[in-house]
Amino acid sequence: MGASLKIAIAGLGTVGGGVIKALADQENGLAARAGRPLSIVAVSARDAVKARGFKVENFVADPLALAKCDADVVVELIGGEDGIAKKLVEAALANGKHVVTANKALLAKHGAALAVAAEKNKLQLKFEAAVAGGIPIVNTLRESLVAYDVQAVKGILNGTCNYILTEMEATGASFAAVLKDAQKLGYAEADPTLDVGGGDTAHKLALLSSLAFGVTPDLSAMTVEGIEHITPADIHFASEFGFRIKLLGVARRTASGIEQRVHPAMVRARSPLANVDGAANGVLVDAGQAGPFFFSGRGAGEAPTASAVVADLVEIARGTYTPVFGRAAAILQPFKPASADAAPTPWYLRFEVLDVPGVLAEIAGHLSQCGVSIESMIQRGRHETAPVAIVMITHDTRQSAVERALKAIARSDKIRARPCMIPMEAA
Numbered sequence: 436m437g438a439s440l441k442i443a444i445a446g447l448g449t450v451g452g453g454v455i456k457a458l459a460d461q462e463n464g465l466a467a468r469a470g471r472p473l474s475i476v477a478v479s480a481r482d483a484v485k486a487r488g489f490k491v492e493n494f495v496a497d498p499l500a501l502a503k504c505d506a507d508v509v510v511e512l513i514g515g516e517d518g519i520a521k522k523l524v525e526a527a528l529a530n531g532k533h534v535v536t537a538n539k540a541l542l543a544k545h546g547a548a549l550a551v552a553a554e555k556n557k558l559q560l561k562f563e564a565a566v567a568g569g570i571p572i573v574n575t576l577r578e579s580l581v582a583y584d585v586q587a588v589k590g591i592l593n594g595t596c597n598y599i600l601t602e603m604e605a606t607g608a609s610f611a612a613v614l615k616d617a618q619k620l621g622y623a624e625a626d627p628t629l630d631v632g633g634g635d636t637a638h639k640l641a642l643l644s645s646l647a648f649g650v651t652p653d654l655s656a657m658t659v660e661g662i663e664h665i666t667p668a669d670i671h672f673a674s675e676f677g678f679r680i681k682l683l684g685v686a687r688r689t690a691s692g693i694e695q696r697v698h699p700a701m702v703r704a705r706s707p708l709a710n711v712d713g714a715a716n717g718v719l720v721d722a723g724q725a726g727p728f729f730f731s732g733r734g735a736g737e738a739p740t741a742s743a744v745v746a747d748l749v750e751i752a753r754g755t756y757t758p759v760f761g762r763a764a765a766i767l768q769p770f771k772p773a774s775a776d777a778a779p780t781p782w783y784l785r786f787e788v789l790d791v792p793g794v795l796a797e798i799a800g801h802l803s804q805c806g807v808s809i810e811s812m813i814q815r816g817r818h819e820t821a822p823v824a825i826v827m828i829t830h831d832t833r834q835s836a837v838e839r840a841l842k843a844i845a846r847s848d849k850i851r852a853r854p855c856m857i858p859m860e861a862a
């Protein structure tokens with residue numbers, strides 16, 4: 436057996452704690468797989484004395500000091516797109532240490548530059564845990580699905596959003612009520628903005644795009660919409676049409692560039708993505724001639740995320756070298772966005788209207804003027820004073836046409852809330 440791989444870990448929270456426990460519990464099995472022992476030589480966090488439920492040894496007060504300690508690998512599990520996490524990763528790479536991180540925010544923003552820094556020194560920068568937790572999708576796109584051009588990657592990449600949508604469907608409760616419960620149960624952060632607003636999914640999608648299409652991770656060319664405006668009525672109507680609502684990250688190769696978007700989508704109820712429930716994640720990869728592949732499982736939490744970090748450590752211990760995003764950083768292409776109108780699609784539209792004569796004709800008139808044609812429609816309830824819902828499914832339509840029509844419709848004095856539009860995904 437070879438010499439130990441010496442590991443320094445910054446961050447002893449959910450993921451860091453999981454990694455420390457897994458390395459201790461699976462010591463012999465991991466050494467057998469790696470061909471050498473994996474040993475922790477230093478750890479760091481904010482609080483040196485906090486009770487953590489595992490033994491803390493070789494604590495170093497300053498996390499940046501890990502970049503200069505006697506370790507082969509620095510594992511960054513602090514988080515944040517800038518600040519201490521970025522400084523530590525940069526310093527570790529500058530000091531000749533491999534890096535493993537679960538930090539999607541950092542890599543989505545600075546991944547291209549960090550990949551250059553890693554590859555310049557022939558160092559590994561690995562991030563399996565950063566996308567979809569325990570699902571080995573990073574390794575799959577980087578090393579397995581490489582024979583044919585990947586055409587598209589679609590994913591449910593945020594467990595908090597998926598949990599909220601699943602609970603809204605099961606209970607009929609509002610977004611706000613389910614979010615509150617999710618916070619009590621620990622499924623949602625005290626500040627849920629990054630999750631429910633789609634930002635976390637966007638970070639992960641930028642990394643998947645880079646791995647799938649050989650482009651630099653780029654958040655600037657992504658449309659991002661969260662789930663805050665989804666109502667129990669939308670979920671109910673979706674099921675009447677045979678769909679479920681999921682927050683998707685979609686990255687697709689098109690003739691004009693890469694389409695990259697995060698938004699709630701109507702997904703056909705029988706499709707694999709529609710059946711990813713609760714806090715789970717799911718990823719569908721269209722791998723060209725090799726066909727579609729579907730992955731699902733636990734996208735967050737101590738053991739799934741630690742599983743991904745430890746897999747990266749074993750790869751580093753074996754000494755195999757893989758470029759950070761699957762191609763040398765120097766040949767990653769600048770991100771070229773596709774037009775938002777690249778792929779016409781059917782849309783779900785919901786209008787909250789006053790139940791007065793002429794309202795339907797007015798909506799239909801604006802839709803028709805903008806070239807939006809309707810495939811089916813539901814109008815429910817009659818009420819003299821309270822608004823009622825009119826729901827429509829369009830034929831394949833460009834996004835810009837739907838937006839133009841809805842802008843005009845929203846100006847009507849018969850419309851009582853901002854109209855809702857949700858694209859319908861083919862798979």
Ligand SMILES: NC(=O)c1ccc[n+]([C@@H]2O[C@H](COP(=O)([O-])OP(=O)(O)OC[C@H]3O[C@@H](n4cnc5c(N)ncnc54)[C@H](OP(=O)(O)O)[C@@H]3O)[C@@H](O)[C@H]2O)c1
Pocket residue numbers: 445446447448449450451479480481482483485498511512513514515519537538539540564565566568734735736737740
């Ligand atoms: N949790 C998940 O399921 C999951 C899944 C995938 C990816 N990730 C990513 O993994 C990373 C860590 O997440 P986590 O959930 O483990 O976070 P966490 O439970 O909040 O733990 C963060 C750790 O970082 C330490 N820390 C924070 N600021 C620090 C500072 N300025 N200096 C030194 N140490 C500092 C904290 O120290 P103290 O303990 O002393 O306060 C804590 O040990 C993040 O990038 C996150 O996005 C998490």
